[in-house]
Amino acid sequence: xxxxxxxxxxxxxxxxxxxxxxxxxxxxxxxxxxxxxxxxxxxxxxxxxxxxxxxxxxxxxxxxxxxxxxxxxxxxxxxxxxxxxxxxxxxxxxxxxxxxxxxxxxxxxxxxxxxxxxxxxxxxxxxxxxxxxxxxxxxxxxxxxxxxxxxxxxxxxxxxxxxxxxxxxxxxxxxxxxxxxxxxxxxxxxxxxxxxxxxxxxxxxxxxxxxxxxxxxxxxxxxxxxxxxxxxxxxxxxxxxxxxxxxxxxxxxxxxxxxxxxxxxxxxxxxxxxxxxxxxxxxxxxxxxxxxxxxxxxxxxxxxxxxxxxxxxxxxxxxxxxxxxxxxxxxxxxxxxxxxxxxx
Amino acid sequence: xxxxxxxxxxxxxxxxxxxxxxxxxxxxxxxxxxxxxxxxxxxxxxxxxxxxxxxxxxxxxxxxxxxxxxxxxxxxxxxxxxxxxxxxxxxxxxxxxxxxxxxxxxxxxxxxxxxxxxxxxxxxxxxxxxxxxxxxxxxxxxxxxxxxxxxxxxxxxxxxxxxxxxxxxxxxxxxxxxxxxxxxxxxxxxxxxxxxxxxxxxxxxxxxxxxxxxxxxxxxxxxxxxxxxxxxxxxxxxxxxxxxxxxxxxxxxxxxxxxxxxxxxxxxxxxxxxxxxxxxxxxxxxxxxxxxxxxxxxxxxxxxxxxxxxxxxxxxxxxxxxxxxxxxxxxxxxxxxxxxxxxx
DNA sequence: GTGAAAGCGCTAACAC
DNA sequence: GTGTTAGCGCTTTCAC
Numbered sequence: 096x097x098x099x100x101x102x103x104x105x106x107x108x109x110x111x112x113x114x115x116x117x118x119x120x121x122x123x124x125x126x127x128x129x130x131x132x133x134x135x136x137x138x139x140x141x142x143x144x145x146x147x148x149x150x151x152x153x154x155x156x157x158x159x160x161x162x163x164x165x166x167x168x169x170x171x172x173x174x175x176x177x178x179x180x181x182x183x184x185x186x187x188x189x190x191x192x193x194x195x196x197x198x199x200x201x202x203x204x205x206x207x208x209x210x211x212x213x214x215x216x217x218x219x220x221x222x223x224x225x226x227x228x229x230x231x232x233x234x235x236x237x238x239x240x241x242x243x244x245x246x247x248x249x250x251x252x253x254x255x256x257x258x259x260x261x262x263x264x265x266x267x268x269x270x271x272x273x274x275x276x277x278x279x280x281x282x283x284x285x286x287x288x289x290x291x292x293x294x295x296x297x298x299x300x301x302x303x304x305x306x307x308x309x310x311x312x313x314x315x316x317x318x319x320x321x322x323x324x325x326x327x328x329x330x331x332x333x334x335x336x337x338x339x340x341x342x343x344x345x346x347x348x349x350x351x352x353x354x355x356x357x358x359x360x361x362x363x364x365x366x367x368x369x370x371x372x373x374x375x376x377x378x379x380x381x382x383x384x385x386x387x388x389x390x391x392x393x394x395x396x397x398x399x400x401x402x403x404x405x406x407x408x409x410x411x412x413x414x415x416x417x418x419x420x421x422x423x424x425x426x427x428x429x430x431x432x433x434x435x436x437x438x439x
Numbered sequence: 440x441x442x443x444x445x446x447x448x449x450x451x452x453x454x455x456x457x458x459x460x461x462x463x464x465x466x467x468x469x470x471x472x473x474x475x476x477x478x479x480x481x482x483x484x485x486x487x488x489x490x491x492x493x494x495x496x497x498x499x500x501x502x503x504x505x506x507x508x509x510x511x512x513x514x515x516x517x518x519x520x521x522x523x524x525x526x527x528x529x530x531x532x533x534x535x536x537x538x539x540x541x542x543x544x545x546x547x548x549x550x551x552x553x554x555x556x557x558x559x560x561x562x563x564x565x566x567x568x569x570x571x572x573x574x575x576x577x578x579x580x581x582x583x584x585x586x587x588x589x590x591x592x593x594x595x596x597x598x599x600x601x602x603x604x605x606x607x608x609x610x611x612x613x614x615x616x617x618x619x620x621x622x623x624x625x626x627x628x629x630x631x632x633x634x635x636x637x638x639x640x641x642x643x644x645x646x647x648x649x650x651x652x653x654x655x656x657x658x659x660x661x662x663x664x665x666x667x668x669x670x671x672x673x674x675x676x677x678x679x680x681x682x683x684x685x686x687x688x689x690x691x692x693x694x695x696x697x698x699x700x701x702x703x704x705x706x707x708x709x710x711x712x713x714x715x716x717x718x719x720x721x722x723x724x725x726x727x728x729x730x731x732x733x734x735x736x737x738x739x740x741x742x743x744x745x746x747x748x749x750x751x752x753x754x755x756x757x758x759x760x761x762x763x764x765x766x767x768x769x770x771x772x773x774x775x776x777x778x779x780x781x782x783x
Numbered sequence: 784g785t786g787a788a789a790g791c792g793c794t795a796a797c798a799c
Numbered sequence: 800g801t802g803t804t805a806g807c808g809c810t811t812t813c814a815c
Contacts, residue, residue: 101583103792114802119794126795127800144578149558150494150503151792155807159494161558164538169519169526178513179663182540191558194508194538196526214493214505214535234488239445319523319737322720353724376666380697382726393663447808458786463810470811471784495808499791 102145110143111136122147153215162403163193163211163219163240165204167287170319171347173373173392177222177245180396188404190217199283199315201225208232212239218403223247225286241406245399246390248290248420253406255398255421262388262425263294266370267342269427271302274435275340275368279310281327281352282344291372295342310338324351332359332367339367339436346371346378346387349432353381364434374428383431391423398423446489454487455480466491497559506747507537507555507563507584509548511631514663515691517717517736521566521589524740532748534561543627543659545569552576556583562747567591569630585750589743590734592634592764597750599742599765606732606769607638610714611686613771615646618779619684619712623654625671625696626688635716639686654682668695676703676711683711683780690715690722690731693776697725708778718772727775735767742767 104122108115113132120126121136128136139145153159162185166174182192193216195207204221205228211219218241226232226249236242236252244254270278280295282288292311299306312331314323324343328351331338343349349371353363361367363383371378374389398421409416448466452459457476464470465480472480483489497503506529510518526536537560539551548565549572555563562585570576570593580586580596588598614622624639626632636655643650656675658667668687672695675682687693693715697707705711707727715722718733742765753760 101792104794105792115793116795116803117801120801123794129800132800144582146553146557148498148792150498151807152794153807154492154494154498154792154809155794157807161537169513169522170516172514172516172519175513175516175519176663178538179540182513182538183663191554192538193505194522194526194536196523209490210535213490319520319527350721350724357724377694377721380694380701380725448810449808459809460787460811461785464785467810473784476784492808495791496810497791498793498808499810501791 101148102143104145104147107136107139107143107145111139159215159217160189161191161193161214161216162400163195163207163214163216164222165195165197165207165211165219165224166222167197167199167224167283169194169196171345172375172377173345173347173390174222176375176392177396177399180393180398181220181400182396184397184400185404190404197224199225199287201227201284201286205231208235216240217407218242220245220399220403221247222399223287225284227286241403241410243399243403243406245395247287251418253402253419255395255402255423257390257395257423257425259288259290259425260294262372262427263291263342264298265427266372266388267295267298268302269429270340270342270368270370270433271298271304273340273368273433275338276304277307277310277336277338277340277436278304279312279331279338279341280344281312281314281324281331281341281348283314283323283348285313288344291344309334322348322351322354324348325354326351328352328355329359332356332361340370340433341367342370344372346373346375346385349378349385349387350381353385363432365437368433368436370433374426379428379430381432386430386433387428389426389428395423445492446487448489448491451480451483451487451489455483503559503561504533505535505537505558505560506744507539507551507558507560508566509539509541509551509555509563509568510566511541511543511568511627513538513540515689516719516721517689517691517734518566520736521740521743524737524742525564525744526740528741528744529748534748541568543569543631545571545628545630549575552579560584561751562586564589564743564747565591566743567631569628571630585747585754587743587747587750589739591631595762597746597763599739599746599767601734601739601767601769603632603634603769604638606716606771607635607686608642609771610716610732611639611642612646613773614684614686614712614714614777615642615648617684617712617777620648621651621654621680621682621684621780622648623656623675623682623685624688625656625658625668625675625685625692627658627667627692629657632688635688653678666692666695666698668692669698670695672696672699673703676700676705684714684777685711686714688716690717690719690729693722693729693731694725697729707776709781712777712780714777718770723772723774725776730774730777731772733770733772739767 197204223246312327316323371387378385541548567590656671715731722729
């Protein structure tokens with residue numbers, strides 16, 4: 096703990112009067128080294144507060160022991176919970192995590208992917224992504240960096256999902272059964288939620304309800320300070336013939352809807368039914384409690400990270416591994432934000 | 440985009456029939472290189488999808504272009520907002536972020552700090568930390584890795600804060616002015632919130648109100664699936680003589696308090712006043728809306744990252760830099776979760 | 784304008 | 800049990 100600036104293994108070796116390989120051996124507890132020598136080296140390492148440079152280690156070992164997490168927006172607690180699950184499996188294994196927020200920007204997403212590969216991340220967890228550039232993803236997954244998707248499907252890439260399509264079909268059907276026919280759909284970028292959007296359209300069609308383009312809103316906002324659900328709700332509720340129900344892509348956006356209804360002095364569910372997706376812990380605390388579709392975020396993170404790490408190992412052993420997909424069940428959580436429309 | 444496995448600069452050089460230094464020159468756009476040669480090399484780089492190994496670059500440049508973020512728990516949206524602010528300043532500058540969750544565990548905190556230094560992070564943002572091991576922090580900050588604290592004070596270390604002490608004094612005083620004398624204080628680990636705890640004690644004393652140990656609760660839970668505010672609230676509310684008000688360390692914990700009151704069929708604020716800290720966006724949406732103390736999380740993240748990056752530059756230029764502290768104002772947000780106690 | 788060579792900090796054969 | 804040496808993939812003088 097004395098000298099300033101960084102020590103290297105060479106200096107430690109000199110101070111201990113041994114060669115660098117001996118120091119390396121005691122550092123990594125491998126190879127035979129005399130007990131006395133070992134003690135002396137360890138003593139010096141301790142005194143000097145020396146720690147090996149992991150970049151250099153990684154370079155020679157061809158192993159960075161890092162993975163990358165690419166999420167759309169860390170402000171959404173759903174992603175935070177996933178990350179929590181990821182970390183709980185990768186940290187004990189000695190992996191560190193890079194965190195990247197795409198801000199729902201497709202270019203940022205690919206850009207981060209490339210950067211993480213350059214930084215020699217051994218794997219990447221692509222969470223709720225847009226996937227425009229499948230070619231890139233496949234190329235990376237084949238060559239440099241294993242990739243696993245969470246809440247996203249890509250052909251040929253391992254993933255963990257819930258059954259979005261079924262989950263959303265159920266939700267929309269339930270709204271229709273309650274008597275709603277004017278149902279809006281709010282999301283960030285349709286490319287990031289194909290299945291849910293498809294489910295929305297299909298269920299309306301199946302029930303003979305026309306699809307009204309004005310009821311479908313996307314947000315391409317990147318402004319951190321406002322919940323995009325708010326402005327989309329304002330927009331859709333100010334239509335001449337506003338919807339009686341809103342299916343929000345996720346709970347986070349639904350919070351923005353709640354805020355909009357307060358400002359407009361609209362009551363949920365009397366004037367407007369609202370449904371979320373994710374079932375964040377806070378959602379059941381809202382008044383009225385939010386009707387939503389439950390997803391096990393933490394477990395999804397764990398599962399995704401496990402898949403990823405297995406893929407990394409297989410690749411290192413050149414052991415071929417079949418593609419696999421982990422599917423979790425969703426649960427429809429009917430609470431107090433849904434009711435028949437007033438007209439009935 | 441053809442060959443599998445990773446390309447190196449040597450292979451590119453061979454394919455282009457030039458030396459590695461020339462390839463390096465075109466890669467980094469520095470030094471003079473013939474336009475034709477340049478074009479040819481770039482063409483090959485493109486065809487092969489080659490990208491330089493940043494670990495190797497970092498090793499020779501002595502620059503990793505990474506910073507570490509050490510937060511207690513990413514599930515708390517307050518930290519997520521800070522991270523958002525950090526990222527918005529460091530990403531454009533070419534820095535990547537490592538993310539570490541200490542889970543409110545002091546040992547994990549120091550362990551991560553050391554690991555991040557080994558991984559050659561150029562700096563670390565220590566957010567809401569416990570700081571038992573100041574020696575370690577100073578040593579790292581002096582030698583290997585610049586450190587800046589957010590929502591934490593350490594002697595000799597740059598930091599960004601709000602005036603916690605004043606903020607909490609005001610809040611407790613307000614509760615007392617409303618007529619409360621049995622006020623509980625819920626937190627995670629007292630070491631992580633010395634100022635607030637001190638403010639709580641001092642304000643009670645100043646008003647001649649005895650400090651009741653049973654009203655002070657810490658949580659050392661690491662269980663991700665339950666909000667510790669919940670169990671602490673249950674405990675404190677089942678006391679023979681329960682408090683009439685709860686000051687929660689932060690909004691996140693206050694959500695757990697809300698849940699507990701629902702189960703116990705207690706009404707806020709009639710039966711219990713609740714105050715948070717942070718003013719998360721969701722807090723104003725709760726019913727009753729949560730009274731709390733506002734902190735500008737995003738801006739704090741930005742400011743912290745700016746300080747950190749300036750410190751990194753100064754250190755590289757061996758330019759001495761005085762310690763500095765950025766202080767943001769808090770705002771007391773009185774909403775609907777506070778009222779006079781029923782007894783009055 | 785371009786190449787040869789040294790070296791960033793470390794590990795891992797391979798000798799002894 | 801320990802040391803020597805050749806790299807890992809890259810940048811950067813320094814010659815030419």
